[in-house]
Amino acid sequence: MHTYKAAENALTDKVILITGAGDGIGRVAALTYAKHGATIILLGKTTSKLEAVYDEIIAIDGPKPAIVPMDLKGATKQNYRDLAATIEQQFGKLDGLLNNAGMLGSLGPLEHFCVSTFENIMKVNVTAQAMLTKYLFPVLRKSDSASIVFTSSGVGRQGREFWGAYAISKFAVEGMMQTWACEVAKTNIRINCINPGATRTAMRASAYPGEDKNKLATPTDLMPTYLYLMSDDSQDVNGQSLDAQAKK
């Protein structure tokens, strides 16, 4: 799917919620989806970053987005219920959910992991995504064809030393996607994962501070796969974990 070319209007009339939409891959996905006609619900931790993306979407004449400031670390059942009710009221349906927000935490031997960091990573990378998906499920059911995308990682498919809670959380994401996918087969909803691969963002820089970032793919390079899974061209794709970058 690395070479997929979406029609300019591929996402017209779709409403797509993106978590972690203020920075990195989520920000570029928001701009890309808006460019292809989608109305974007920008969810993230830092309001000023979401406002900047909002302005960028307006500047490219994209459909007017919505902003949802939410720290997934502290979000409650009621927050998710309220969000679902607001989406239902304002848009009547949800066509896409990109579970993209993620937290790296600190890397190091599992023997020495910090319990509170471990719990926070699980909350942001796993529990919050499970809850968001659960509570938004009824509005996703109202779409003609809805796509849920989880964000995985290479360290969530094959164990690697020192990636700690982050790696464990990404294995959980792959498992969550597969379990959901079995349950939604033959419905209007499909659920898949994307593994972005090494990408030039703040998270990657904190994992590899000494690396030459100019050698990395940019979030824009990943967008063919992100567009494919949100467009109706992937209507029959369910339960897959796709790589956003071609293997080198």
Ligand code: NDP
């Ligand atoms: P960034 O750190 O650049 O962006 C992460 C985004 O998630 C930010 O918008 C951030 O918001 C948001 N976020 C983090 N914590 C929370 C929280 N508690 N509540 C709400 N929002 C939160 O990361 P990337 O763009 O690189 O990563 C995007 C996804 O891709 C992640 O799931 C990551 O694990 C995955 N990934 C990335 C790879 C890479 O090489 N970059 C490789 C493999 C997977 P704010 O800016 O406000 O803090």
